[in-house]
Amino acid sequence: MVRPTAVPADAERDPTEARPSLRGTTVLVTGGAGFVGSHLADALAGGCDVRVLDDLSTGSRRNVPDAATVLEGDVRDPADVAEAMAGVDVVFHEAGLVSVPASVEAPVRSHEANVAGTLHVLEAARREDARVVAASSVAVYGDPVDVPVHEGDPKRPTSPYGVDKLALDHYVRRYHDLYGLETVALRYFNVYGPRQAGGEYSGVVSTFLEQAQSGQPLTVHGDGDQTRDFVHVSDVVAANLAAATTDHVGRAYNVGTGDSISVSDLADLVVDVTDSASDVVHTDPRQGDVGRSEADPSRARRQLGFEARVGLESGLRDLVERAAVV
Incomplete structure (x- = not known):
């Protein structure tokens, strides 16, 4: 089996430069037709044999690069996972139900997609001796005791989604320790x-942009004082590629910028970068939401050689420019 070579921690952190270290490997991206997964498939296509496993319930084949092989299937089905994993060297596990509100409405469905699906991936990876890089979440921390949040800080998830991601996080690390x-x-x-699609359960950035560009009011849940650390998907891809080649396995890493902004200030920034006349309005607080969030990314910087590069304003302006071209 081909093994990826490690990238030095002090190497230049550029997704296109990270690809040669994985060149010649067979990789699987679960959820590879979705938001983060399709960007990962893009970064890996050409240098690797890329497979995508996706049930296409929220993702789209249009997101997947032509060089990748799409296998329509569900991580909740162990047979689908086993078929997709055959001969794989590295799996990037992105599939799951990515929504706090949806998990509150349907906790069993959230558990099946996020926890049971992860166990199927880990079991198949054991059989293939494949490295697993899995998408956990800031939601594992819940309302942090303090910010910025370090990986060793208390885990107090406030939603079924956060509980699911904490279970995923534990399973991923225990499979290293035990097996x-x-x-x-x-x-x-x-x-x-x-x-990143707009709509009821999408990320707040895409929702605000959609509202501002269509002249609708920007809807802020609660008082808007809650803070978030917004990280661009290109930086998330870079973190995944670094994790696929690091010697520091069996660990969890924060993937964020180390900066935060209040949701109200984000709404004002979106109005500014879109040159919109939209108002900002406040609605009821969202169940399961947390107050403050900001990453301490120092472990990822030390052990993965990862550091976020895209500033929030420039990332927003790029999204606005892309929308204008379309």
Whole structure:
């Protein structure tokens, strides 16, 4: 089996430069037709044999690069996972139910997608001796005791989604401790970027942009004082590629910028970058939401050689420019 070579921690952190270290490997991206997964598939296509496993319930084949093989299937089905995993060297596990409100409405469905699906991936990876890089979440921390949040801080999830991601996070790391499987859990903070769909359960950035560009009011849940660390999807891809080649396995890493902004200030910034006349209005607080959130990314910087590069304003302006072209 081909093994990826490690990237030095002090190497230049550029997704296109990270690809050669994985060149020649067979990789699987679960949820690879979705938001983060499709960007990962883009970064890997050409240098790797890329497979995508996706049930296409929220993702789209249009997001997947032509060089990747799409296998329509569900991580909740162990047979689908086993078929997709055959001969794989590295799996990037992005599939799951990515919504706090949806998990509150349907906790069993959330558990099946996020926890049971992860166990199927880990079991198949054991059989193939494949490295697993799995998408965990800032939601594992819940309302933090203090910010910025370090990986060792208390885990107090406030939603079924957060509980599910904490279970995923534990399973991923325990499979390394118990079975020697090479695993990494990446705790994404608030990811935004191209292909993030708007709508009821989408990220707040895409929702605000959609509202501002259509002249609708920007709806802020609660008082808007809650803070978030927004990380661009290109930086999330870079963190995944670094995790696929690091020697520091069996650990969890925060993937964020180390900066935060209040949701109210984000709304004002979106209005500014879109040159919109939209008002900002406040609605009821969202159940399961947390007050403050900001990553301490120092472990990822030390051990993965990862550091976020895209500033929030420039990332927002890029999204506005892309929308104008379309």
